[in-house]
Amino acid sequence: MKQTLFILTLIALTVAACVPAPSVGAITPPYVDTGIDPESWALIPAGEFPYGQHDHMTNVDYDYEMMVTDVTNEQYASFLNAALADGTVSKGEVDVEAGEQVWQEVGIYGYYPGDSFDGYKHEEEIKAGDKLFLPTQAEGVRLTETNGIFSSIPEYANHPVTMVTWFGANAYCEYYGWHLPTEIEWEKAARGTEMVNGYGFPFPWGGHIERNNANYYSSSDLFEKMFGKLGNTTPVGLYNGKTYDGYETLDSASPFGLYDMAGNVWQWMGDDYPDQHYRMLRGGSFYSYAVDLRVWKNNSAGPQYYSPQVGFRCAR
DSSP states (O other): OHHHHHHHHHHHHOSOTTSOOOOTTSOOOOOOOOOOOTTOEEEEOSEEEEETTTTEEEEEOSOEEEESSOOBHHHHHHHHHHHHHTTSEEEEEEEEEETTEEEEEEEEEEEEOOOOOOOOTTOOOOOSEEEEEEETTSTTOOEEEETTEEEEOGGGTTSBOOSOOHHHHHHHHHHTTOBOOOHHHHHHHHHOSOEETTEEOSBTTBSOOOTTTSOOTTOOOTTHHHHOTTOOOOOTTOOBSOEETTEEOOBOOOTTSOSOSSSSSEEEOOOOOTTOOOEEEESOOTTSOGGGGSTTOEEEEOTTOOOTTEEOOOBO
16 A cells, blocks of 8 residues: 555656656765855845746735755754754654555654644545654665764765655754745745746746756756766756856856756645645656746645655745
């Protein structure tokens, strides 16, 4: 049952569903320093912006900040060490529940207070209890543990952390007093406020996408030489206009200076919509076609889901 659920969810998330899932654990890439600081934040000022495919003018009546990059493997390892030390999280075997399906996984887990349950058709109840944050024994995890201390595989230290459930992403943000962005917060940070001929930007950098704007399926980035067209994650902030080993990137930050708001990994959103148990994801991934990197595109999965193509960033 567990394997069937995982495969079905992966198919639902994968836009390139006609090809096999990437084996992200088979090869270790070289470390690439992008010069972009994962600890940095960008200010998103209050005001209107064009939201959604039809550019509905939407007002966000408060200033907020969002991480310039996705949370990295190194950052998540630091969180795990701190949270394990103070007892916020635990490690070991934990029940994972999806509707009527329940199974056990070994990993990092912690308490979640549950969601309101509306009893809507097909809605699954998200009950209070311990929830899996990250499966430590699953293929594709880029963290290792030595003498009880977690660290990143060095070559992947500045890649976005993946294989983290919504519960694990939410816990990271809340641990530091932050939150997962709402879809509206995320899209404003991704596309900005500019209108051209009555339309907002479909991509964070503007109106068109080139192969060296972002990490997506068959975009010919550095890592596709090793992993094939399916590629792999790239270091956060890689697409900043620099040239790496002969590969010239375009500076593809959003109008507010955020990187990887299109491609690389899907990003968990914080919205908890009535009558639903799914959580939304934004941004597309290295496994997505270019058309699915448009800022209004979204995807969804149960909060217990994890994948080598799903990560997150925080807002505050």
